[in-house]
Amino acid sequence: MGIDKVEPSDAELVRRVRTGDIGAYGALVSRYRDRLGRYAVHMIGDHEDAEEALQDSFVRAYRSLARCYDPARFGAWLYGILVNRCRTTGARAARRRRMFVHDADALNGATHADQADRVEWTDTVDRALARLAPEYREAFLLKHVEDLEYVQIAELTGAGISALKMRVKRAREQLQQYLREAEHV
Amino acid sequence: MFEREDDVVERVIQQLRRPVTIDPGLDARVMREIADAPRAKPRVWPLWSLLATAAVLGTLLITHPWTRADQSGPAAFQFVFVAPQAASVSLVGDFNDWDPNRSPMQTAQGVWATVVNLTPGRYRYAFLVNGVEWRADPGAPSAKDDEFGTPSSVVTVGGSGS
Amino acid sequence: MIIVALVLAAQVAVQDPRFERLDPDTRLAVVAMIDSARGDGLPVEPLIQRALEGATKGAAGARIVAAVRRLTVDLGTARTALGTNASGPELEAGVAALRAGATPQILTRLRTVRRPPLTMALSVVADLVASGVPADSAAAAVLALAPKARDADLVEFRRAVERDIALGAPPGAATSVRLNAGASDVYSQGAGPGAPQPRAHRP
Numbered sequence: 001m002g003i004d005k006v007e008p009s010d011a012e013l014v015r016r017v018r019t020g021d022i023g024a025y026g027a028l029v030s031r032y033r034d035r036l037g038r039y040a041v042h043m044i045g046d047h048e049d050a051e052e053a054l055q056d057s058f059v060r061a062y063r064s065l066a067r068c069y070d071p072a073r074f075g076a077w078l079y080g081i082l083v084n085r086c087r088t089t090g091a092r093a094a095r096r097r098r099m100f101v102h103d104a105d106a107l108n109g110a111t112h113a114d115q116a117d118r119v120e121w122t123d124t125v126d127r128a129l130a131r132l133a134p135e136y137r138e139a140f141l142l143k144h145v146e147d148l149e150y151v152q153i154a155e156l157t158g159a160g161i162s163a164l165k166m167r168v169k170r171a172r173e174q175l176q177q178y179l180r181e182a183e184h185v
Numbered sequence: 186m187f188e189r190e191d192d193v194v195e196r197v198i199q200q201l202r203r204p205v206t207i208d209p210g211l212d213a214r215v216m217r218e219i220a221d222a223p224r225a226k227p228r229v230w231p232l233w234s235l236l237a238t239a240a241v242l243g244t245l246l247i248t249h250p251w252t253r254a255d256q257s258g259p260a261a262f263q264f265v266f267v268a269p270q271a272a273s274v275s276l277v278g279d280f281n282d283w284d285p286n287r288s289p290m291q292t293a294q295g296v297w298a299t300v301v302n303l304t305p306g307r308y309r310y311a312f313l314v315n316g317v318e319w320r321a322d323p324g325a326p327s328a329k330d331d332e333f334g335t336p337s338s339v340v341t342v343g344g345s346g347s
Numbered sequence: 348m349i350i351v352a353l354v355l356a357a358q359v360a361v362q363d364p365r366f367e368r369l370d371p372d373t374r375l376a377v378v379a380m381i382d383s384a385r386g387d388g389l390p391v392e393p394l395i396q397r398a399l400e401g402a403t404k405g406a407a408g409a410r411i412v413a414a415v416r417r418l419t420v421d422l423g424t425a426r427t428a429l430g431t432n433a434s435g436p437e438l439e440a441g442v443a444a445l446r447a448g449a450t451p452q453i454l455t456r457l458r459t460v461r462r463p464p465l466t467m468a469l470s471v472v473a474d475l476v477a478s479g480v481p482a483d484s485a486a487a488a489v490l491a492l493a494p495k496a497r498d499a500d501l502v503e504f505r506r507a508v509e510r511d512i513a514l515g516a517p518p519g520a521a522t523s524v525r526l527n528a529g530a531s532d533v534y535s536q537g538a539g540p541g542a543p544q545p546r547a548h549r550p
Contacts, residue, residue, distance in 0.1 A: 037207035306436035326474035343467035343498035
């Protein structure tokens with residue numbers, strides 16, 4: 001109802017931030033937090049660490065905004081910052097990975113069969129994803145969950161396109177294997 | 186129950202594409218961090234200097250700002266906030282429609298102050314620093330039921346009214 | 348039915364320019380809730396302020412709506428406990444006390460031992476809990492002082508407890524020390540602190 005307000009473009013918001021309108025950066029944060037947050041959570045495997053990485057990335061992007069040479073592609077540029085930041089955290093989190101939040105009690109207490117199934121499936125997927133090597137997981141998430149083109153992923157990660165395709169293929173194979181194993185437990 | 190392998194991966198992908206909840210407070214934390222100029226002092230001022238300032242101010246205050254009892258009709262309350270590095274500070278709360286333009290504060294040597302007339306009631310409020318950073322009043326009771334991810338304080342005015 | 352609600356909402360929205368700070372969808376939902384609350388005899392200014400707070404802080408519409416809804420429910424609970432004669436400020440302070448952990452029974456008891464307005468007494472309960480005092484200790488302390496203490500005395504009590512806590516006293520013990528030290532005559536005359544109340548279940 002009413003007239004839809006036209007949202008300012010990324011380029012417009014970046015322009016405003018550069019002229020001193022800090023508040024405009026808030027709009028950019030709003031715009032990208034959920035999508036980037038999803039990648040960070042799946043990549044890092046720990047919600048708190050992921051939010052920290054996300055927050056850091058936003059701050060870093062703001063502070064180096066002068067180096068965003070194509071403001072219309074702010075989102076992709078921001079992704080690159082996040083992908084790199086997640087690599088650092090990944091190394092830390094791997095050592096103290098807090099996974100498998102769903103314990104048996106949670107499943108036993110589920111009043112709904114569907115809900116128990118949902119929890120179990122989520123858990124299975126999280127475990128399988130966590131077992132992937134980081135570069136496989138990264139490529140898989142960027143390609144299949146975040147829907148980026150190989151050209152874009154190559155830009156973000158610095159890897160060659162054929163190497164990336166191989167990583168995604170390996171990731172798929174390993175996921176199939178882990179899930180088959182999970183079924184037989 | 187033989188599932189084609191591609192289908193399994195597809196199900197994984199569908200699961201991973203589901204939205205993930207990110208703490209709504211993250212936005213405010215980001216904005217707080219970037220609002221701090223690199224050269225600014227750290228956000229926590231040494232307690233002794235705050236107390237010293239408060240002691241000095243105590244002699245200047247019209248009244249205890251955070252609670253005033255046995256009152257009828259509006260009474261003047263002075264709100265004070267120490268922020269030497271701030272470019273602007275506004276008092277924002279239940280008594281001024283949370284409008285940052287209604288009670289801008291004036292500064293002298295890093296101490297920001299303003300006076301507001303309050304009728305009896307319990308009011309939540311906070312200071313808005315540089316238009317982006319929400320700060321509670323260090324000397325006032327904190328408002329624990331804070332639903333928007335930012336800190337607030339409470340001032341209660343006693344007496345009959347409303 | 349929806350059309351009536353829309354028309355009403357539009358009217359209120361036109362009347363109060365403050366609502367322009369909300370986006371249209373949020374405004375509709377909030378105005379509808381406020382009209383309903385007004386119809387139930389609840390004070391609406393606290394609801395308006397909560398919505399405006401969310402607007403100023405750039406909160407998502409859904410969050411604003413949820414906050415207003417929660418406050419409406421809590422105001423209703425406070426009014427049940429404090430009675431229909433309770434003023435707006437009393438109800439707001441009552442909500443604060445409830446959210447801090449006081450049970451509706453405590454609010455009702457306060458009403459029986461103290462002349463209105465109860466705003467300050469309820470507020471002090473909430474403020475004590477905010478300083479770290481367990482809810483039942485805070486409630487018991489205020490109930491003990493409530494029959495005789497003026498509002499100013501309650502404020503002083505709260506400040507004294509906060510000072511003690513700041514100086515290192517365990518919050519649970521701070522209230523009883525203060526009660527014994529400064530209000531022994533009140534303590535013995537008024538109703539003594541009752542047994543700790545079980546925590547109320549809130550939606």
